[in-house]
Amino acid sequence: xxxxxKISKSYTPHISNSNVLNGISFKIHSGEVFSIxxxxxxxxxxxxxxxxxxxxSDSGTVLFNGKDIDNNINAYKxxxxxxxxxxxxxxxxxxxxxNLLYFGGLMGMCSKEILSRSETLLKKFDLFEHKEKTIxxxxxxxxxxxxxxxxxxxxxxxxxxxxxxxxxxxxxxRKIITEIKKLAGEEGISVILTSHQLDVVEQVSDRVMxxxxxxxxxxxxxxxxxxxxxxxxxxxxxxxxxxxxxGLSFPEISTIxxxxxxxxxxxxxxxxxxxxxxxxxxxxxxxxLEGFSKESSSLEDIMVEYLEEENV
Amino acid sequence: xxxxxxxxxxxxxxxxxxxxxxxxxxxxxxxVTYIFFAAFFMGFGKDSSHxxxxxIGFICWFFTNTIISEASVSISFEKQVxxxxxxxxxxxxxELILSIRTFVWFLMSLLEATVLMIIVKLTLPISLHFNxxxxxxxxxxxxxxxxxxxxxxxxxxxxTKTASFDSIISYTLLFFxxxxxxxxxxxxxxxxxTYYVPLALGIKLSKNITDTxxxxxxxxxxxxxxxAVYLIIxxxxxxxxxxxxxxxxxxxxx
Numbered sequence: 001x002x003x004x005x006k007i008s009k010s011y012t013p014h015i016s017n018s019n020v021l022n023g024i025s026f027k028i029h030s031g032e033v034f035s036i037x038x039x040x041x042x043x044x045x046x047x048x049x050x051x052x053x054x055x056x057s058d059s060g061t062v063l064f065n066g067k068d069i070d071n072n073i074n075a076y077k078x079x080x081x082x083x084x085x086x087x088x089x090x091x092x093x094x095x096x097x098x099n100l101l102y103f104g105g106l107m108g109m110c111s112k113e114i115l116s117r118s119e120t121l122l123k124k125f126d127l128f129e130h131k132e133k134t135i136x137x138x139x140x141x142x143x144x145x146x147x148x149x150x151x152x153x154x155x156x157x158x159x160x161x162x163x164x165x166x167x168x169x170x171x172x173x174r175k176i177i178t179e180i181k182k183l184a185g186e187e188g189i190s191v192i193l194t195s196h197q198l199d200v201v202e203q204v205s206d207r208v209m210x211x212x213x214x215x216x217x218x219x220x221x222x223x224x225x226x227x228x229x230x231x232x233x234x235x236x237x238x239x240x241x242x243x244x245x246x247g248l249s250f251p252e253i254s255t256i257x258x259x260x261x262x263x264x265x266x267x268x269x270x271x272x273x274x275x276x277x278x279x280x281x282x283x284x285x286x287x288x289l290e291g292f293s294k295e296s297s298s299l300e301d302i303m304v305e306y307l308e309e310e311n312v
Numbered sequence: 313x314x315x316x317x318x319x320x321x322x323x324x325x326x327x328x329x330x331x332x333x334x335x336x337x338x339x340x341x342x343x344v345t346y347i348f349f350a351a352f353f354m355g356f357g358k359d360s361s362h363x364x365x366x367x368i369g370f371i372c373w374f375f376t377n378t379i380i381s382e383a384s385v386s387i388s389f390e391k392q393v394x395x396x397x398x399x400x401x402x403x404x405x406x407e408l409i410l411s412i413r414t415f416v417w418f419l420m421s422l423l424e425a426t427v428l429m430i431i432v433k434l435t436l437p438i439s440l441h442f443n444x445x446x447x448x449x450x451x452x453x454x455x456x457x458x459x460x461x462x463x464x465x466x467x468x469x470x471x472t473k474t475a476s477f478d479s480i481i482s483y484t485l486l487f488f489x490x491x492x493x494x495x496x497x498x499x500x501x502x503x504x505x506t507y508y509v510p511l512a513l514g515i516k517l518s519k520n521i522t523d524t525x526x527x528x529x530x531x532x533x534x535x536x537x538x539x540a541v542y543l544i545i546x547x548x549x550x551x552x553x554x555x556x557x558x559x560x561x562x563x564x565x566x
Contacts, residue, residue, distance in 0.1 A: 011560070011561055046561070049561065052401050053400070053401060054397060054400055054401065054558070054563060054564060055558060055559075055561050055563075056555075056558045056559045074403040074404070074405075075403070077401055077402060077403035078403040080401065082397075082398070082401050084394070084397050084398070088393060088394025088395065089394070089395065089397075089398055090395065090398075091326075091393070091395060092393070093329075093330070093333040093334070094326075094329050094333070098325070098326070098329050101322065101325060102322045102323075102325065102326045103322075103398065103402070104322075105318045105319055105321055105322025105323075105325075106319060106322055106399070106402040106403075106404055106409065107402060107403065108314075108315045108318055108319075108403070108404075109318070110318060111321075134333075150398075
């Protein structure tokens with residue numbers, strides 16, 4: 001559906017090695033949620049700007065259904081909806097209905113069509129009751145939903161969401177996550193997402209692309225990323241009175257923290273790690289364990305580790 | 313055509329919503345314009361050295377102000393609030409959106425000026441002679457001014473805040489085009505520039521028509537060419553700056 005071929009971009013082309021993006025290529029398939037991840041300055045915003053035609057790349061092409069978007073720019077723009085970061089997507093002195101009538105008009109839609117589609121979307125995103133309020137009167141969550149509704153108005157095939165859940169409460173966040181999943185699953189829309197909220201990325205993404213050092217360092221499913229980089233973690237609890245006075249120095253121990261009644265010992269499952277052997281060591285030293293738990297790495301843990309590994 | 317009509321309708325509705333949202337400012341603005349019109353018409357209309365067309369230059373300049381500034385003010389405002397990016401990703405060239413927006417504001421200025429002139433005429437002892445034949449001449453003149461609007465809009469894409477550029481163009485045109493100072497009172501080299509400045513020839517021809525003086529086909533042709541050249545230069549400049557800004561990544565910077 002959307003294909004980026006060898007995209008390079010530098011804001012200071014007269015300086016050598018100043019590329020923000022360095023010949024990156026990838027494909028986004030129909031109906032998938034595709035997340036772009038990376039540290040600040042990794043090139044995510046630059047890439048989104050190129051894909052949404054706000055910025056021109058120095059070299060490379062972006063193809064939509066096999067056609068160069070620069071040669072068919074208005075046809076491409078008809079197929080996309082974009083929610084830019086910070087909710088500055090709407091006129092705050094207008095209500096959502098008037099915003100939709102304005103932006104729908106620019107998309108070439110007639111008023112009847114806009115109002116009918118608006119009603120469906122406003123109900124879907126629980127904003128129908130608030131349609132007469134100006135955007136300035138909306139909460140952050142309502143603004144974000146209003147921006148998504150506006151981007152969805154003309155039934156785009158590609159929806160770009162830049163930090164769609166930033167600053168939202170848990171309920172609004174969950175609602176937006178559910179809707180993103182539905183858009184891709186039921187309506188077949190491809191969603192291109194950027195977010196620093198990795199729990200959101202983990203819940204909605206079919207595939208993730210990690211940018212680092214101005215290139216792609218990972219492209220695949222969340223499961224694949226976890227399979228490659230996940231580390232199991234064990235957490236042991238020892239009562240304070242049972243903790244040895246001269247401390248513990250097992251090589252398997254990663255960190256030791258304490259709360260008001262226990263010491264919390266963290267162990268990572270590295271190569272050759274045997275949990276039973278660790279338990280035996282505690283038994284040999286007559287240190288009773290209060291309890292233990294096993295946890296898998298979250299996407300956030302993996303990202304931190306991944307980017308550290310990439311030496312960026 | 314339908315598409316153009318829908319964009320026009322969308323801009324028109326947005327204009328009214330904007331007026332509704334900020335109505336105190338608009339009411340004060342109309343009051344200020346009334347005072348401005350009254351002061352100008354009383355000041356120049358009572359002077360026996362002026363002909364019956366004394367007000368034409370000032371009215372042309374009044375419309376010029378709207379046409380020159382609307383696109384650049386829009387870009388600056390939209391960049392500030394963040395909605396400019398949304399306009400740029402719509403499947404309509406940005407210059408078309410800005411042109412339709414300017415046209416809507418021009419129509420509203422025309423309505424405002426007409427109503428205010430009637431009120432001024434009813435409330436003050438002045439005479440305003442109007443010959444409908446000036447309408448096409450004024451419209452051709454304003455098409456050239458539109459070109460200046462595009463030049464300024466292009467500069468706003470790069471520099472974002474260009475209110476002072478707007479002021480200098482506007483006041484230069486007020487002084488050097490016969491809007492308030494009669495051309496025969498200006499130095500010869502300025503009079504010679506008449507054919508090259510976008511507003512001056514249009515004002516001169518409009519005044520001639522109002523004073524029932526002859527207008528030569530040659531002068532009308534020069535006016536059409538002059539306006540077409542300014543419009544094309546403005547549009548080309550805007551497109552070049554737009555593409556350059558897209559390349560440099562500064563198009564949405566504030």
